[in-house]
Amino acid sequence: MKSIMVHAGSDAGFDSRLQVALDLTRRFNGHLSLILPRPPQDYVAFDMFGGAHFIAEAFEAAEKERAKLRTRIDEILKVEGMPWDWQDFDGTTTEALINAARLGDVMIMSLDATATGAPGHGRALVSDVVTASRTPVLAVPLSCKSIAFERAMIAYDGGFEAANAIRAALPMLAASSTVRIAEVEISPDAFPVTDAATYLSRHGISAEISVVAKGDTSIEERLLVEAKAWRPDFLVMGAYGHGRWRETLFGGVTRFLLGEIGVPVLLAH
Structure with a gap:
């Protein structure tokens, strides 16, 4: 980078x-x-x-x-x-x-x-x-004054956009002390979250996997809860995704994540 x-x-x-x-x-x-x-x-x-x-x-x-x-x-x-x-x-x-x-x-x-x-x-x-x-x-x-590289979080749904975001973020992920992949809704034809972890490992990046439970709330809300609980320094995610995420990034997902998470978000299409 x-x-x-x-x-x-x-x-x-x-x-x-x-x-x-x-x-x-x-x-x-x-x-x-x-x-x-x-x-x-x-x-x-x-x-x-x-x-x-x-x-x-x-x-x-x-x-x-x-x-x-x-x-x-x-x-x-x-x-x-x-x-x-x-x-x-x-x-x-x-x-x-x-x-x-x-x-x-x-x-x-x-x-x-x-x-x-x-x-x-x-x-x-x-x-x-x-x-x-x-x-x-x-x-x-607007409230962000700096970016740190201690804790990085990836929102992964198995789609092309999420994969592109991971590749784009490699330098930032490699610089981070801890990387967590939060698995969200996966479409039937998507690549599993373990493939993302394997890809990162080939670049010398060890990542832990966290499954975001659906529960009674939307995926966006569950992912926000996960992010706020784990408190990453930055988030990595695809600009559009599969399933319920398709073409909603700058609607629901943004409202819950980009508008409230309070940390930089790396986006790729």
Whole structure:
């Protein structure tokens, strides 16, 4: 994990995801790229007839804000003593992050507190990027100030997405002291959880297996209980899954996990 990318901006979540990005870059002796979108809504106005109008004053104001951000972050990174670069992308925030991610090992993004689903924000933005790119996304809650590598938890349902997430997370899992695989609902054609443990063992990673009992509650709720009881430093999971998890990550599963677990979550599609 050498090419570490972080969504840069002046929003409330940037300092949290920057700190996590610094933790990863230090841990893996990597290179940090700050991805700075230049969305057209900052300086383009649209009228009721579908016309677009460039607003020079708005463009200049947005550029000044971006310059202030660069100056502030550059001062921090000079002290950190690690390699970094800035990458500017014109277009929407979603387009910028998807385009930038193609040659990254991980893209670090934020999850908002309310998760309203508004395009270009929070969970909706994470959903768009992780499902449109082949680069894993490390989703960081606003309350998160760092990432540790003592306890790692994998949510495994036997699907392709869960397997992709495990492969993407190998460096982070190898750096962790303890790894637990939480087995959730498995579809009939899926690979058993023991196969995941065997795969990790071939990479020198010893993992314990925990079966998440279904009970009378949903799988998402049971997995949240498991995570809160075991208290992992980060969670690894596929962006979509089998059975009851199919295409519900950014609905039910996110509501119970990403919105409440309070730790970074590595997602892969």
